[in-house]
Amino acid sequence: MATAASLSLVTAAAAGKRFVLSSPSLSFSSYRRPTTLLRATSPKTWRRAAASSSSLIVATIAVGDKLPNATLSYFDPADGELKTVTVADLTAGKKAVLFAVPGAFTPTCSQKHLPGFAEKAGELRAKGVATVACVSVNDAFVMRAWKESLGLGDDVMLLSDGNLELTRAMGVEMDLSDNPVGLGVRSRRYALLADDGVVKVLNLEEGGAFTTSSAEEMLKSLE
Amino acid sequence: MASVLARRARGSAAAALWGAARGFASVGSDIVSAAPGVSLQKARSWDEGVATKFSTTPLKDIFHGKKVVIFGLPGAYTGVCSQAHVPSYKNNIDKLKAKGIDSVICVAVNDPYVLKGWAEKLQAKDAIEFYGDFDGSFHKSLDLEIDLSAALLGRRSHRWSAFVDNGKIKAFNVEKAPSEFKVSGAEVILDQI
Numbered sequence: 001m002a003t004a005a006s007l008s009l010v011t012a013a014a015a016g017k018r019f020v021l022s023s024p025s026l027s028f029s030s031y032r033r034p035t036t037l038l039r040a041t042s043p044k045t046w047r048r049a050a051a052s053s054s055s056l057i058v059a060t061i062a063v064g065d066k067l068p069n070a071t072l073s074y075f076d077p078a079d080g081e082l083k084t085v086t087v088a089d090l091t092a093g094k095k096a097v098l099f100a101v102p103g104a105f106t107p108t109c110s111q112k113h114l115p116g117f118a119e120k121a122g123e124l125r126a127k128g129v130a131t132v133a134c135v136s137v138n139d140a141f142v143m144r145a146w147k148e149s150l151g152l153g154d155d156v157m158l159l160s161d162g163n164l165e166l167t168r169a170m171g172v173e174m175d176l177s178d179n180p181v182g183l184g185v186r187s188r189r190y191a192l193l194a195d196d197g198v199v200k201v202l203n204l205e206e207g208g209a210f211t212t213s214s215a216e217e218m219l220k221s222l223e
Numbered sequence: 224m225a226s227v228l229a230r231r232a233r234g235s236a237a238a239a240l241w242g243a244a245r246g247f248a249s250v251g252s253d254i255v256s257a258a259p260g261v262s263l264q265k266a267r268s269w270d271e272g273v274a275t276k277f278s279t280t281p282l283k284d285i286f287h288g289k290k291v292v293i294f295g296l297p298g299a300y301t302g303v304c305s306q307a308h309v310p311s312y313k314n315n316i317d318k319l320k321a322k323g324i325d326s327v328i329c330v331a332v333n334d335p336y337v338l339k340g341w342a343e344k345l346q347a348k349d350a351i352e353f354y355g356d357f358d359g360s361f362h363k364s365l366d367l368e369i370d371l372s373a374a375l376l377g378r379r380s381h382r383w384s385a386f387v388d389n390g391k392i393k394a395f396n397v398e399k400a401p402s403e404f405k406v407s408g409a410e411v412i413l414d415q416i
Contacts, residue, residue, distance in 0.1 A: 073375045082375065105336040107269040139376050141300040142337050149340055162377050180277040182264040182334045182357040 060171035060204070067091060067098075067197050068169035072135065072159040075144040082140055085159070087166060091197040094130035097218055099191035100172070102208040103183055104138045104146035112210060113189065114150065120215035121155035127222045129193070133157040137164055137186045161187065174207055191218050248365035248385075248392060255282045255390045258364030263330060266338035266353035280354065282361075286390040289325040292412055294384035295356075295367060297401045298376055299333045299341035307404045308382065309345050315409035316350040322416045330354045332362060332379045356380070369401060382407050386416050
């Protein structure tokens, strides 16, 4: 279970671990980082292909890396069917913007991040982005329901990384299992631009904070 | 969506599990001691979570000294769960209360925020209390977890229902496959109370 220090707002600051609950954002600075031996300073080395072994050490994704291939699921708005799609399908030969939220139906995600991208999707497309997709460690049913609850159209694809395949392969998972918020292992918040599957722009947040991963920031990077 | 689940889960782990003796939870056993140290998360919004410091609810608070009808299902927002299972209890709530039931609880392996959204969508929040077993530990302790990765859901729970009186399981119904809805509805348990 989370230590008392990380739960108490007062002593948390003193202990040097911020567990900011007072703001509406999800700032999980006290989450357990995935075990990374090396930060990917030289992106070409140290990137193993995605595998399901939990003992695999994966360096966090960085600019210049090829996105790992993984299978995500979603409900196709065209026919309402549950389908799967691979990262390769989404990104090969085109520009794609992928952004991730820690969880559907949680505050910053619902109120700012996803709607922000839905609003700016048109402008992103005008700048040559073929696919704008939101990834979360939730199942596809929940993703669809979340999209409907926000009244959003089909400009942003909502993709389920329910078994953490993509999130773990990118090294961006955050383990909140000890945390009583009830989220388990989720994805850090990020927004990235991939061109033919290679990461060109990466705005990766600490935990669930919402600073550089917005649609506005992504648009600026495309200028 | 029930068809998706049926297609993929048919004849797989569900059937095998059904055949095996369910050791941890059965009629006569105590639900709280079957799952020691387990607590559930009441469905809530993030702000409510902050206000309550994300408190969890230990099982004894839910079950001790009360007559409870509890039902579990594979996942919020999925087909049978939304269209049949929850409505079955919502529509029979008066009959259940008339038989002396203190609370009707729905539990699923989802986080509490998703459950709150779903409960509101189904307009069932007043009749039924929704709890999240976000890491599956409650269902695992009761030997009710099932791997629904084939249906792209991951580790979830069976579809089941139980009548628990002061912590003792008096009736316990588990569907043979999560896509089925034969024994875990409100009508069946009303007869068992």
